[in-house]
Amino acid sequence: MQVLDLGCGVGRDSIPIAQSIQAYKGKIYCIDLLPSAIQLLNQNAEQYGVTDTIISQAIDVENFLINKNTFDYIVACSCLEHVSSEAVFQTKLEEMKAGTTVGGINCILMSTEVKEIDVLTGEEQVGLIELNLSTEKAFTYLREVYTDWNISIEKSVQQEIKEEKNGRLIIFRSNWITFVAQARD
Ligand SMILES: C[S@@+](CC[C@H](N)C(=O)[O-])C[C@H]1O[C@@H](n2cnc3c(N)ncnc32)[C@H](O)[C@@H]1O
Structure with missing residues (x-):
């Protein structure tokens, strides 16, 4: 079992996946933009006994560059x-x-229609995120x-996260989409 975790962070998904494929000599390739995230991922891999299963x-x-016809499962959670x-x-x-x-699965989870709402004033702004797609466009x-694949999950739920940004309390609001598809035999 060959797995790819795009934007793996500290391994919230990668570590449990590694634990479930370790016995079958599977490998999970974990990539993230931040060296600090990869460092913590590697520490977590050590703590959970899966260093032999993770390549980061x-x-x-x-x-x-994702090599052709290589992975049985690709997950991109909060990465794309x-x-x-849009072209990228x-x-x-x-x-x-x-x-x-063939028969492999792609699992894509991402925020769309991101907005930031100032809790004090109620002022709404377009969220500062690299690719702020409308849910429909995504x-x-x-x-x-x-x-030409089988789509097994396609759903969207609104999520709100309260956070402090530059000394202001804001609500980060988005539609969180889940899309899972499987390559046909
Ligand atoms: C919200 S975290 C999600 C982490 C993990 N997938 C999870 O579900 O816990 C988003 C991650 O995407 C990474 N990221 C952001 N832009 C990226 C890029 N252009 N390439 C790779 N990783 C990126 C961030 O560094 C961060 O670790």
């Missing part, structure tokens, strides 16, 4: 909304697809790219 790299997802353009988003999806083996791209 600090790299921008845009520069990480950080690419620099589409290209990366195509690359993920081409990098997946689904349109995903459906187009994965048109």
Whole structure:
């Protein structure tokens, strides 16, 4: 079992996946832009006894070329909304697809329609995120790219996170989408 975790962070998904594939000599490739995240991921891998199962790299997802027909499962959780353009988003999806083996799965979770609401004034601003797609547009791209795969999950839920930003209390509001598709035999 070969797995790829794009934007893995400190391993919230990578570590449990590594634990479940370790016995079968599987490998999970974990990439993240931040060297500090990769450092913590490696510490967590050690703590949970999965260093032999994890291969990690600090790299921008845009520069990480996914080899064709390599991965059984690719997860991108809170990663693809950080690419620099819609064109890159589409290209990366195509690359993920081409990098997946027959019967393999791609799981994409991302924020769309991100807004920041000032808690004191109620003022609403467009969220500061690299790729702030409308929910409909994100689904349109995903459906187009994965048109010849089986789509098993496609859902969107609104989420709100209260946080402090530059001394202001804001609500980070977005539609959190989940899209899971499987390559047909
Ligand atoms: C909200 S965290 C999610 C981490 C992990 N996937 C999870 O679900 O816990 C988003 C991660 O994406 C990484 N990230 C942001 N832009 C990226 C990029 N261009 N290439 C690779 N990773 C990126 C961040 O460094 C961060 O660790």
